[in-house]
Amino acid sequence: MLRLLFAGTPDVAVAPLRALARDAEHFEIVAVLTRPDAPQGRGRRLEPSPVKQAAVELGIPVLECDPNEPTFVSELKASGAEAAAVVAYGKILKQDVLDALPRGWYNLHFSLLPQWRGAAPVQRAIWAGDTLTGATVFRITRGMDSGPILAQSTLEIxxxxxxxxxxxxLSDDGSHLLASALQAMADDQIQPVEQPQGAYEIARKIEVADARVRFDVPSFAVDRQIRACTPHPGAWCRVIDRSADAVGQPADDELAPTLHILEARPVDTTQAAVPKQLEPGRLAVGKRQVWVGTASEPLELIQVKAQGKRAMAAADWARGARLGEVVYCR
Structure with missing residues (x-):
């Protein structure tokens, strides 16, 4: 039986944690390493990470210390862990920490390495228009997501x-991949393979500013950006009313109300009701549909969330917003 430390933080790390915990024949999770409780929501109340919540439910001791603290290595060794399974933990580990576990640290990464190393591999893959992604289990080294690979699986986008x-x-499929790779490693039945050298795209984290939707590109590119930013950090724009009779529109466009776009679809312009062309960012409202212009054909807005409102169908939002004749998303 392999004694494991599990390190992770967000929702996507919960399924792998539960899968390893269920496999009591092969693994004993001696502790879970996650971030400290963090302020959440409007009230900024301290909330545990999803992984901590799952660990408490499973009765597994939780470590919330910083791996950079001088005492961490001694705490790690005292846990009795032989190896570590890491899923979206979010911290860079120093060499003395990596060396502290005799059988190493192993990461479940959501891309087909060596492509899309970094913090947002799935988001960047969608934004780039990839049709195939996957999960990779590799041994963590000092380089960013560059350690030798134990196993991979593929998934169509x-x-x-x-x-x-x-x-x-990928969280669900990767749970099985991670467990099987760790078991094979513990049984000395797998030989890690070094990643090929070369120049590969880095999956930089998508910030809120990056998620502001550009409409001056073709509709397929707008669609990719919206899907890549959903649900986090959330694709958004500002709604700017240029109508002559617009009331309450701020003089500064950057103060205009925000609109989060939760779902949108490229349209079939052969359909009679669909506008054949709209200026980039220009809104057009039908009885049951809302469209926005791009550098090519329009995009239909399906579901949106206006500032201070709940999520709703775009047509319902448009009716309630009392939009003028000349309105833009920018």
Whole structure:
């Protein structure tokens, strides 16, 4: 039986933690390493990470210390862990920490390494238009996601899949991949393979500013950006009313109300009701549909969330917002 430390933080790390905990024949999770409780929501109340919540439910001791603290290595050795399983933990580990476990640290990463090393591999893959992604289990070294690979699995990215959809599937599929790779490693039945050298895209974290939707590009590119940013950090724009009779529109466009775009679809312009062309960012409202212009054909807005409002169908939002004749998303 392999004695494991599990390190992770967000929702996508919960399924792998539960899968390893269920496999009591092969693994004993001696402790879980996660971030300290953090302020959440409007009230900024301290909330535990999803991984901590799962660990408490499973009765596993939780470590919330910083791996950079001088006492961490001694705490790690005292836990009795032989190896570590890491899923979206979010901290860089120093060499003395990596050396503290005799059988090493192993990361479940949501891309087909060596492509898309970094913090947001699924999001960047969707934004780039990739049709295939996957999960990789590799041994952590000092380089960013560059250690030798133990196992990989592939997953197709569908035309309407969001980052949230793909991450959930990879979390579920990757749970089995991680468990089987760790078991094979413990039994000395797997030989890690070094990653090929070369220049590969880095999956930089997507910040809120990056998620502001650009409409001056073709509709397929707008669609990719929205899906890549859904659900986090959330694709958004500002709604700017240029109508002559607009009331309450701020003089500064950057103070205009925000609109989060939760779902959108490229349109078939052969349909009679669909506008054949709209100026980039220009809104057009039908009885049951809302469209926004791009550098090519329009995009239909399906579901949105206005500032201070709940999520709703775009047509319902448009009716309630009392939009003028000349309105832009910018």
């Amino acid at each position: 569908g035309a309407h899949d969001t980052a949230g959809d793909i991450l959930q599937r």
